[in-house]
């Protein structure tokens with residue numbers, strides 16, 4: 001490989017006079033190429049733009065080589081806890097490309113009945129899977145789904161002229177987006193403590209429940225991979241004060257085919273299609289965070305909605321009772337095609353295996369490593385679990401060092417320093433899509449790192465040694481971040 005193209009920044013490859021394009025000039029109008037117009041004088045630039053000057057092959061090779069420096073589920077095992085980085089089947093991509101590429105969001109509904117049917121079917125499938133009455137697919141991410149769900153909750157309370165509900169309760173194990181969404185929706189956030197086993201402290205919750213509470217947001221299984229066994233008691237207590245129960249569906253994967261949030265008493269929920277339904281996470285999007293509601297809350301779902309007329313025709317509807325609008329159109333359409341393809345490929349029967357297999361894989365890794373890594377909450381876990389760093393703390397090797405050492409072994413690092421319940425959190429989620437062989441390779445790498453932490457800790461602390469970007473100086477990076485090309489020059 002040409003390491004010049006591989007290692008350098010595109011600006012470093014720039015050479016005066018080089019260019020990667022050639023537009024025909026004015027004179028060639030005589031050659032029968034038509035009337036080639038130049039820009040009017042007043043629109044011309046006064047100086048050359050500061051752009052890299054490279055020929056087209058150099059440009060293409062540079063970016064193609066750079067793209068191979070990236071790590072993704074297609075290049076290796078990605079056990080990023082709470083993110084459910086499962087393999088994305090390629091057939092879903094093909095279907096999305098073929099099905100959605102010629103559509104325009106402004107087309108009249110009667111010309112896109114097939115496309116609306118995909119939307120409609122996915123709404124129905126998610127309602128069945130979640131145990132909800134109705135879904136909207138409009139939100140573009142889990143966090144936006146949370147905000148939408150809270151807007152639905154606010155509209156519900158307002159419709160009852162119950163304006164005194166200003167607080168949202170959030171367990172201390174919650175993902176950061178939960179309190180952030182509650183604050184964005186204009187609520188005061190109140191933290192609920194966890195028990196030593198990571199589940200919600202029901203007594204603490206009850207002491208905070210009153211008529212000022214709009215909702216309790218919960219993730220189940222929670223972010224330490226524990227199933228909230230007290231959910232019936234919690235649901236009863238929340239409803240008894242007139243509040244609603246919100247389900248953060250980021251961790252729906254282990255429940256697939258086993259249990260449904262609607263049956264547990266949740267009123268509103270979101271699903272991250274890019275986690276549970278195998279659509280890509282790529283670069284923060286395009287994702288989708290559909291929101292489901294129990295019967296009686298449908299009218300508060302955001303505009304627009306896809307509804308079915310009595311004759312079976314599908315149409316796009318707007319209504320005054322909606323909580324507002326959260327998306328320019330109906331959402332990330334290609335993501336819906338991929339999610340529906342995944343659901344139909346597995347079928348009801350296949351979906352029932354997802355949760356149990358994800359749970360089995362997580363427990364397998366946990367049991368294979370808990371003699372070397374500290375397990376603050378003993379299992380069995382659900383889809384993910386948390387180690388609190390190495391058992392032997394005397395080596396000085398931290399969770400950050402372990403995460404970086406794993407990169408040299410060809411694995412993406414697990415989620416680190418989250419949840420905040422432990423000092424050295426290392427949260428591992430293998431998902432159901434990994435083979436026994438991959439899990440065993442990961443286990444051996446983790447055991448090897450633990451062994452080297454004891455025998456040669458300095459070497460572990462300086463890893464990774466073989467990745468395109470090596471071990472950066474964290475302090476230097478924090479104090480003097482170089483964020484642009486011109487910063488790098490100095």
Ligand SMILES: Cc1ncc(COP(=O)(O)O)c(C=O)c1O
Pocket residue numbers: 082083141142143144175177178219223248250251272287289
């Ligand atoms: C528990 C939990 N809730 C919410 C979110 C937010 O989802 P998104 O990244 O789709 O906005 C995440 C993302 O990782 C999560 O793990």
